[in-house]
Amino acid sequence: MNAHTTRVIAQGTFDVLHPGHVHYLREAAELGDELHVIVARRGNVTHKAPPVLPDRQRRDMVDALDVVDRARLGHREDIFVPIEEIAPDYIVLGHDQHHDEDAIADELDRRGIDCELRRASAREPRFEGELLSTGDILDRIVEERG
Template structure:
């Protein structure tokens, strides 16, 4: 049995996330998704939804066998516990495959690191990024990402 791990923030679940998880699931027999905790998201704006809600949304997808919350202090703790055969990174995630492979080897975790395929929008209005969804909502509501004149978002 081939155990696959995919990980991400999964804030405002969208078709790009679904594609990523389906692509990851196709690489093995069992897919475990690790949902990042808010404190571990340092490369982009803080997630809008709480970690448990994001985990529950990911767990509801057919491609995912189990969804887990990431460790609040050490992102490799769930990887050590799950002992995957392959970790699939999102096609546009900021992670460096070689750096992750080195960190895994340093922890004596033997698994491959692969990159998922990308997905192009299938029609003009399709949004495949949480940031694009947030921007679209703010534009439609007449506010900017910085907030309205009263500082509200």
């Protein structure tokens, strides 16, 4: 009997890895057997400032995390291509990601991709000064190191 491998996709920019990213990826991994992470290409990031770090470096850092089975860069033109290739059971969005869940669900349906969309929970800081946002980390670096 063939056991079904439950595949989960998480995605993001992952410019500067921080505890919020780890929380998101661990929570996503708990839903399945394999966690695939799609790292956004710099040229595709239009909803916020583009990442500081190169695409490959960000992908390699995410891929090095034990909880991640495979990290790959997103497709240059069509963000749904890797999703079609992976054929996930779940796509987990970060708690504060800008994505329109209804638009994603509609496009998944249009393409015949049968998977469930979930939204990860937020992680609160656990001690004074803990930063859970790449923007906040970059701001602190500029503030302290200018």
